[in-house]
Amino acid sequence: MNSSSSVAVKYGVFTTIALIAYFLIIKLLGLHTNPWFRMVNGLFMAYGIYVAIKRYKSISGGDFNYTNGFKVGLITGFIATFLFALFMGVYMFHIDVDFMNTLLKDWFHNSDYGGGILIFVILVEGLASSTILTLTFMQVLKNSTKVVQKQ
Secondary structure, three states, X not given: OOOHHHHHHHHHHHHHHHHHHHHHHHHHOOOOOOXXXXXXXXXXXXXXXXXXXXXXXXXXXXXXXXXXXXXXXXXXXXXXHHHHHHHXXXXXXXXXXXXXXXXXXXXXXXXXXXXXXXXXXXXXXXXXXXXXXXXXXXXHHOOOOOOOOOO
């Protein structure tokens, strides 16, 4: 069971676990309301997508092509994004409502927007970064079709 979807699901879940663990660690340190620490999420996402594409390339051998590699990277990132957004929704709406209010107050100076906008921001950031990272990594990991010419 080493199809592209099983690799994507496996590494999407691993990436989600890393994102959740990182969030909980910075929460314990009291740094979870600082938006600059969210940039580290991109490193976890990048590593998860890169490893997923690389793993799929190694198990598919000669059957690896750009389309399948792109699909694996994109699905990995999308799964990680949706699961992390789900976790953050549960966390913000049920576990630590003060966290949501603090972010809304600091970001918008008006907390009437509601917490849904925070989930929307997480989804947009995650989906956009997944797409860009997948495109970037596929440039590195794709099989070259160019023939090296001797001079």
